[in-house]
Structure formats: structure tokens, C-alpha cells
Amino acid sequence: MSTAAASRSRLRWFVAGDINGFFGLVVDNLSILGFIAAALIGLFGVPADIVFGRMFPGTALGVLVGNLLYTAMARRLARRSGRDDVTAMPLGLDAPTSIGMALLVLGPAFLAFGRQGLDSEAAGIATWQLGMASLLVMGALKLVLSFAGDWIARVVPRAALLGSIGGAALMLLGFLPLIETLRAPVAGFATLGLLLYVLVARGPVPLRLPGVPFALLVGLVLYYGLGLAGLSPGFAVPDVAWPAPAWPWPTLGFVDGLPATLPYLSLLLPFGLLMVVGGINVSESARAAGDDYRTRDVLLVEAVSTLVAGVCGGVAQTTPYIGQPAYKQMGARSGYTLLTGLFVGLGGMLGLVSGLVQWLPVAVLAPIIVFVGIGITVQAFHSTRREHAIAVSLAFLPAIAYLLNIKFGNPAWIDPARMAALYAQVDAGHGLPEMATIVVLGNGFIITAMLWATALVALVDRRPGTAVATLLVAAVATLFGVIHSVHPAGALVLPWQLEGLRQAIAFQFAAAYAVLALAIGLLGLQRHPPAAIDPG
Structure with missing residues (x-):
């Protein structure tokens, strides 16, 4: 039997590194969902039942669909190339545009609907419909532009593709989460240091536990232990409300929201264009790391998952994450995207994700994002002339x-x-x-x-x-x-x-x-x- 045939015959669904990748990708998605909830409920007063019961299930479904498709793409590439070290493209909610949707579109729209005389519940429903329609606008733009991805990748030099995303990684995924990490210095810095110990220095941990879960567990123990002992300023036990299951069935509610998107098109269209550029960049990043995914396919998956989320009630667009080489360094293959899609997708529908985002402290979640940002920045230099x-x-x-x-x-x-x-x-x-x-x-x-x-x-x-x-x-x-x-x-x-x-x-x-x-x-x-x- 040839080497390629042998590799195809023993292609595994899960390897040990998939556990590390799973925790890293789940943390990214949970942290963004947590921010959306904090902004809409805490800052603008959107009813929690609309955020958790209507917006989150459809948003989580988009993550499920996209990660399932990327898992299939990775396994197809592994079989075609005869390699068993192919790492799937990580997909999740895009941080900049999700934050932008919450702060610049959904939140202000909710207040505007209230000024028009709608009560809180009616304004929340109108805001949800606007969010759905916004995803369809951005998804349609991404779908059209996805067919130009390969051409753009040929024309734009690698230094431009990786350099632009490397700057975003260092500043937005490195520095900003570092500030959040150090707002609870003992737990946050310990978590970051342990992540570097297990992922960069390849240091062993007790009982052969996976490195990332071990670091997160230590961080959680320190965060809640010090907080409950009164040794952590600003600590408060979260007041968690566990929502009932909600299924993201397709709905035509977005039709009512389409007219409301007109004042926000100047924001929505750049948001969609930014994701196309980002998808091209991450395709180049994966190619530089050794996994040659076709740019058009990567862009089509993010467009389709965004459209599915929009039709089913989602309000935040999905995108391939810029940390594929970092997940490869963790030892992840294709199982981590499958696990993440199932966890976020099913958890979002069952109310599990909505409850978790209220319990997980940002100071313990942020160090994983810091590590991913550093890894992307390093690759931007290593992979260019x-x-x-x-x-x-x-x-x-x-x-x-x-x-x-x-x-x-x-x-x-x-x-x-x-x-x-x-x-x-x-x-x-x-x-x-x-x-x-x-x-x-x-x-x-x-x-x-x-x-x-x-x-x-x-x-x-x-x-x-x-x-x-x-x-x-x-x-x-x-x-x-x-x-x-x-x-x-x-x-x-x-x-x-x-x-x-x-x-x-x-x-x-x-x-x-x-x-x-x-x-x-x-x-x-x-x-x-x-x-x-x-x-x-």
C-alpha cells in the first residue's frame, strides 16, 4: 500500500491536539457572545429573553454550519494530499464586526425604536429583525465577492496579505485582550503564563492532562478562589439566568427588518467587505502554514454560514479565524472544528452557551486570544521573503x-x-x-x-x-x-x-x-x- 493510501486509510477523527484547539476556538466564540450579551442587555437595555432566546440560537447555528463545512474540507484535503497533519480552518463569530453590530447598529437601533413609541419587547423584536436582515445583506455581499478570492490572492503579495492581518492580530488579538487579562492580574497572568508554558515551551502538566484545559482550570480556580476570599478587587459572583431551549427555525422576520437596514448600509457593506478581505488573508495564512485551501471555497463557506444564521435569527456574522497556524501549532487537526461546531451550535439552542457566557470570566478567557494573536504576528514575518x-x-x-x-x-x-x-x-x-x-x-x-x-x-x-x-x-x-x-x-x-x-x-x-x-x-x-x- 502506498504512503498516501495508508494515510487515507488511517485518517482519524480526533487527535490529542484537537482538545487544545477545541478549547481555544470555543473560548473565542464564547467571549464574543459574552460581549454581545453584555453590550445589548447591560448598555442598551435589550430584553435578555430576546438576546438569549432569539438572537443567540440562530447565531450559534451559523457557527455550527460553518465548522461542519470546514471540517469536511479539511478531511477532503487530507485524503487528497495523503497527509494526516491537515488542520481545519477555524470558524467563529468575527470580533470587530460583532462588536460593531452590537455598539453601532443593534444597540442604537433599539433606542431609536423606543423613541418611536415601541415598548421594550416590541423594540427588541424590531432590533432582532434588523439584525437578521443585516446578516443577509452582509452574507449576500460575501457570496458575490467570494468568486474573486483566488484572483485577489494571486494579485496581492503575501507580505500585504499577512502583514495586514498580522497588525490586526498583534493589536486587537494581542494587546486588547492582554489588558483584559491583567484586570484580574493573578488569575489572568497565571493563565497566560501557563498557556505559553504548555504551547510554546511544550512543558508537561500533571496526569498528562491537555495543556489548554489545564491552564484554564488553574485560572478559574484562582479567579473564583481569590474573588470569594475577598482578595480580588471588583469581583462579583455572576447572577446567571439559564434560558429555556430555543430552536433556530427559518423565519421570514428578516423581511420586516430589511427597510430598517437602509440607514446602516454605510456600516454593513464595509463589515461584509472586511470579512471578504479577512477570508482571503486567512486562506493565505493557512497556505503559508502548509494547508492549501482554495480561497473561493473558504469564502463561500463563510458566506453560506452567515446567510443561514441570518435566515434563522442570528445577528453576528461568521468568519474564518486568522489563527489557523496557531491551532496547527497546538496539534489540532479536523476534530476541533467538529467539536466546536457541535458545542456552540447545540449549546446555543439548548441554552447552555447563554448560561456559560455569564460564568466565564474574561480575564481567564482572554489569554488564549493573546496567544493566537502572537502566533499570527510571528507567522507574518516567517512566511514572507x-x-x-x-x-x-x-x-x-x-x-x-x-x-x-x-x-x-x-x-x-x-x-x-x-x-x-x-x-x-x-x-x-x-x-x-x-x-x-x-x-x-x-x-x-x-x-x-x-x-x-x-x-x-x-x-x-x-x-x-x-x-x-x-x-x-x-x-x-x-x-x-x-x-x-x-x-x-x-x-x-x-x-x-x-x-x-x-x-x-x-x-x-x-x-x-x-x-x-x-x-x-x-x-x-x-x-x-x-x-x-x-x-x-
């Missing part, structure tokens, strides 16, 4: 601005009125307002990072024409808010409708790209372009 490493580093910078946007946009940090004043405050002799510059740089940061890195790679490879074309694309994208949106929330804009300072900022940023494109184009006309400078 050495001379393109500077493009990877450049791609990180817009993510820093987006990180500042998240914190500065928190009303607990800066009062919204004060934030608006800072956005419009022009300092004579210092150019555009500093706060406006940070916000505009962060808006559309993933696409910005890809364009910057693509242009720089083209210059390094002595292809000035490609660099000029990329910069001109960036100039046009700036005018319409695809990148550097002058809308504080990052919405798309129409340049001819802008006025005052916002118009000036948009045209200044667009002109910056156009002027640089002109300069590089003229320099590229030289017969013997100067040699690239080695930064050393």
Missing part, C-alpha cells in the same frame, strides 16, 4: 491607529462631546487635528495596510507601475471612505456631499496618495532606477 519584511512592519501601523480609535471612542474615556471637539480642533501651524488624523488613519485599517504593503513590495521588486496603480486605487478608495473614512464610525461617504473640515481631510489624504503616485511614476521613467536601499 526577507526583503519584504519591512512591508509587513509598515502594514502594522494602521492597526495601531484603530486600536487607539477603540479606546478613544469609549465614552468612559472621553466624553462624546469632547471627542467631537478634538476631532474638529485645528491647531495653527500643526496641520490637521491630531485626533482626526488618528481616527482617519484607523478607519479601514486592514485594507489600508494591504495597499501600503502592496505598494512597498512593488517598489522593492522594482515594479514602479504596480506601485503607482496601487497608490491611485488608494486615492480613490479614500475619497469614498473605503479607507481613511472621515466619518467617525468609519462609514462610506460620497465626496461631493462632504463639507468643511471633513471635506478637507478627505481630499488631503487622497491628494497625498496621488502626489506620491505621480512622483514614483516620474522616477520610474528613469532608464536606470537607483538601487533599493538596504535598511540593514
